[in-house]
Amino acid sequence: MTTVTVLGLGPMGHALAAAFVAADHPTTVWNRTPGRAGDLDVVVADTAVDAMAASPLVVVSLLDYEVAESVLDADALKGRTLANLSGGSPEQARAMAAWAAEHGIEYLDGVIVATPTAVGTAEATLYFSGPAAAYHSHRSTLSALGENAHYLGEDPGRAAGFDASLQDLFWTSMSGVVHMFALAKAQHIAPTEIAGHAKSMLALFPDLIDLVAEQVATDHFPGDLAQLTSVAATLDHILSTIRSSDLDNGVLTAVRAEVQQAIDNGHGSEGFARLAAR
Numbered sequence: 001m002t003t004v005t006v007l008g009l010g011p012m013g014h015a016l017a018a019a020f021v022a023a024d025h026p027t028t029v030w031n032r033t034p035g036r037a038g039d040l041d042v043v044v045a046d047t048a049v050d051a052m053a054a055s056p057l058v059v060v061s062l063l064d065y066e067v068a069e070s071v072l073d074a075d076a077l078k079g080r081t082l083a084n085l086s087g088g089s090p091e092q093a094r095a096m097a098a099w100a101a102e103h104g105i106e107y108l109d110g111v112i113v114a115t116p117t118a119v120g121t122a123e124a125t126l127y128f129s130g131p132a133a134a135y136h137s138h139r140s141t142l143s144a145l146g147e148n149a150h151y152l153g154e155d156p157g158r159a160a161g162f163d164a165s166l167q168d169l170f171w172t173s174m175s176g177v178v179h180m181f182a183l184a185k186a187q188h189i190a191p192t193e194i195a196g197h198a199k200s201m202l203a204l205f206p207d208l209i210d211l212v213a214e215q216v217a218t219d220h221f222p223g224d225l226a227q228l229t230s231v232a233a234t235l236d237h238i239l240s241t242i243r244s245s246d247l248d249n250g251v252l253t254a255v256r257a258e259v260q261q262a263i264d265n266g267h268g269s270e271g272f273a274r275l276a277a278r
Contacts, residue, residue, distance in 0.1 A: 089157075228263050
């Protein structure tokens with residue numbers, strides 16, 4: 001079994017180390033604050049350099065790229081594979097990959113879409129990007145972290161790009177959810193009264209996502225379901241209610257402005273997916 005090093009024993013790093021141990025991989029760990037590995041069957045390195053030198057695969061789970069860069073040692077990592085699961089932007093991933101390449105280090109960038117308790121189970125989704133040879137060389141070892149892993153290609157920034165795009169969907173949607181409840185409350189509608197209707201509306205999303213994906217892929221945005229001119233009118237009605245309820249209207253005002261720009265550019269008869277075109 002491949003020996004693995006885990007740098008960082010916060011909640012996620014601790015879960016990663018535990019998953020490797022559960023899969024019978026000899027595991028070395030290091031954490032800036034000592035004493036967090038007492039419940040793990042691991043080797044605790046005295047220094048980060050010692051930890052990096054102990055294994056052919058070094059997995060990083062630290063706060064961010066800046067912290068990771070302050071810990072990583074090029075000499076200790078030379079000839080090894082560095083898998084950074086700290087999370088960050090695509091640009092940061094590409095910069096770290098370039099640094100790694102300059103020092104003879106194989107680099108994989110990864111994102112874990114899971115809570116620490118889900119690591120190592122089928123509920124954990126993982127995205128990896130970077131050199132295919134490096135990923136496939138350590139694929140069986142990395143599979144200890146979750147059964148739903150996706151290799152996204154050679155560009156080291158793709159995993160972070162996937163994550164940012166999907167997180168954009170999630171948090172924009174959650175913003176809509178909480179704003180809906182605030183607006184409903186202002187209109188004297190109980191949360192439990194509207195929640196079921198909201199779920200019924202969201203049930204439309206899987207099919208709509210497929211529809212929009214096809215339109216964006218083909219650069220064809222028919223307005224047979226709803227033209228942007230009618231979307232603008234609907235948004236005006238919603239914004240009027242939001243403003244009269246003295247609630248924040250920033251998000252939908254921004255959407256309304258995008259719709260108007262598309263209309264002004266001659267796309268008023270097209271569908272809402274036109275806003276994804278660049």
